[in-house]
Amino acid sequence: MWELQLVFLLIVQCIVLIAFPIGFNGIKVTKQLVFIATFLIIVPAILLMVVIGVYSILYVLLSISILVYVKTRSGISLFHVLMSLSLAVLADHIASLIVFKFFDEPTFKGIYPILQVIVFLVMMTVLSLIYKKIFNVFKRMNISNRYISLLSILLLLMTLIFMYINILKMDEALFIKSVQANLFFFIIYISLFFIIIGCILYIANKQLQIKQKEQEIEGFKRYVESIEMINRDMRKFKHDYRNILTTMRHFIDVKDHEGLEHYFYNHILLAERKEVEDQLALSSLNRIQMISLKGLLTTKLLQAHSADIPTYVEVVEDIPTVNMDEITLNRMIGIIIDNAIEESKTLDDPLIRIAFIRMDSSIVFVCMNRYDNERELKIHELFQEGYTTKEEGRGLGLVNLRHLMKDKEQLRLSTKLQGDLFIQELVIGGN
Numbered sequence: 426m427w428e429l430q431l432v433f434l435l436i437v438q439c440i441v442l443i444a445f446p447i448g449f450n451g452i453k454v455t456k457q458l459v460f461i462a463t464f465l466i467i468v469p470a471i472l473l474m475v476v477i478g479v480y481s482i483l484y485v486l487l488s489i490s491i492l493v494y495v496k497t498r499s500g501i502s503l504f505h506v507l508m509s510l511s512l513a514v515l516a517d518h519i520a521s522l523i524v525f526k527f528f529d530e531p532t533f534k535g536i537y538p539i540l541q542v543i544v545f546l547v548m549m550t551v552l553s554l555i556y557k558k559i560f561n562v563f564k565r566m567n568i569s570n571r572y573i574s575l576l577s578i579l580l581l582l583m584t585l586i587f588m589y590i591n592i593l594k595m596d597e598a599l600f601i602k603s604v605q606a607n608l609f610f611f612i613i614y615i616s617l618f619f620i621i622i623g624c625i626l627y628i629a630n631k632q633l634q635i636k637q638k639e640q641e642i643e644g645f646k647r648y649v650e651s652i653e654m655i656n657r658d659m660r661k662f663k664h665d666y667r668n669i670l671t672t673m674r675h676f677i678d679v680k681d682h683e684g685l686e687h688y689f690y691n692h693i694l695l696a697e698r699k700e701v702e703d704q705l706a707l708s709s710l711n712r713i714q715m716i717s718l719k720g721l722l723t724t725k726l727l728q729a730h731s732a733d734i735p736t737y738v739e740v741v742e743d744i745p746t747v748n749m750d751e752i753t754l755n756r757m758i759g760i761i762i763d764n765a766i767e768e769s770k771t772l773d774d775p776l777i778r779i780a781f782i783r784m785d786s787s788i789v790f791v792c793m794n795r796y797d798n799e800r801e802l803k804i805h806e807l808f809q810e811g812y813t814t815k816e817e818g819r820g821l822g823l824v825n826l827r828h829l830m831k832d833k834e835q836l837r838l839s840t841k842l843q844g845d846l847f848i849q850e851l852v853i854g855g856n
Contacts, residue, residue, distance in 0.1 A: 434538045434545075435474055438513060439467045441549055442485060445509035446493045449557075450502045461492060479592065486510060486585075499831065500578070507581040511615060512552045514588050518608040520544035525601050559619060563626055577622055584618050637751050643720060709740040713781065715747070721755050722779070725762045729777060734769045739780040744788055747853050749836075753829055754853070757836075758790060760826050761849050765794035768847065772797065787854040796847040 443462050447454065466488045473481035486506065493502045524540050588611055595603040676685035713719045722738070729736040747754065762779070769775035772795055782789040830836050837852040 432471060434542050435471055436467060437542050439470050439485060442509050442513055443489055445553065446489065446502060446505040449505040450493060450497050452496045504578055504581065507578065507585060508556060510585055511581065512556060513549060515611055516545050516548035516552055518604050519548045521604050580618055580621065584614055587614060633750060709738050712740040713744045715751060717751050717755055721759055729766055732766065732770055734766060734775045734777055736777040742783045744781045744783065747788060757826055757829050757851065761792045765792055768796050769794055787852055790851040793846045793848040795845050798845045
């Protein structure tokens with residue numbers, strides 16, 4: 426009976442270790458997942474526990490890590506796996522102390538493991554809620570850095586090694602005192618871990634803010650330079666009006682009305698329309714409050730202008746700053762517009778339309794461009810590694826965009842084809 430209760434305790438702990446990272450990573454529970462967890466993790470763990478004892482945790486940790494990483498392809502998932510084990514150790518120690526203190530009576534000896542499971546689950550739930558609060562605080566810093574993630578995983582792995590070394594050194598004759606001592610050091614160690622990670626993230630956040638300020642300054646500089654260039658073009662155009670009037674007088678003198686009409690609509694009016702369109706596009710950017718993004722868009726507009734690609738920008742309402750890393754956002758929008766420009770260069774009748782739309786708590790960025798619809802284009806292939814529609818690696822391959830969007834819940838990307846238009850919508854913020 427006692428052995429069956431211990432097996433039950435082990436099964437419950439394995440289920441908790443599996444459920445914790447699955448829940449935090451938002452992995453959908455399916456029949457296949459339950460089958461894998463049961464027969465490839467829990468059952469082998471029980472068998473290994475009988476053979477090698479506590480060292481079976483290495484198999485449990487490795488198998489859960491592989492399962493979760495295959496489902497998410499995210500480094501943060503491994504962090505949740507390691508943290509679930511750390512919290513489980515804390516919960517198990519706390520449960521042991523509570524059960525020993527309040528149920529150390531002969532009448533409870535027969536159900537000791539059952540009581541241990543109940544208290545363990547309660548403490549694991551409490552610790553999970555605390556961890557979720559702390560994790561959300563760090564998550565709001567919007568820092569996406571693979572080196573910080575790797576360092577966090579290594580520090581947490583060292584924490585687990587420290588915990589299990591102390592567990593293996595426990596004196597069975599002084600079990601409760603050993604549990605008390607270990608719990609004291611574990612709490613200190615875990616607290617130090619979160620303090621160190623918090624300091625690292627704080628420093629990284631400050632560095633990110635400095636980079637964003639530098640990018641804002643650079644963007645503002647590009648924006649001012651573009652305005653100056655447009656002003657120079659306008660002054661030059663006005664200066665050339667005298668010459669334009671002289672050429673028109675020649676057509677009038679010789680009564681070449683057909684030539685005058687052609688010259689007016691295809692040269693004078695076309696040049697003026699392009700100047701007006703450039704001014705309207707740049708003036709609409711004034712409604713964007715993110716200076717770095719404004720500078721990026723200005724640069725892209727000038728690139729399209731130099732390639733003779735008609736580009737229209739529509740910003741009806743003021744677009745405020747967003748609660749995310751502006752550098753990442755600029756990279757994503759830059760990739761989308763660059764792809765539109767590259768595709769437009771291959772067309773005889775190119776067109777690019779860009780719009781920013783405010784919708785409640787979110788902002789929608791839309792970029793549409795004409796593409797060669799005679800070429801077969803499958804949207805799901807655009808996001809595959811190495812896919813391109815052009816030579817020399819250029820084209821509509823969006824694998825980098827997909828990589829930048831990973832683990833960013835505030836971003837949603839929609840890609841679709843409509844006639845001869847390739848449309849991408851990036852939703853920033855909102856639910």
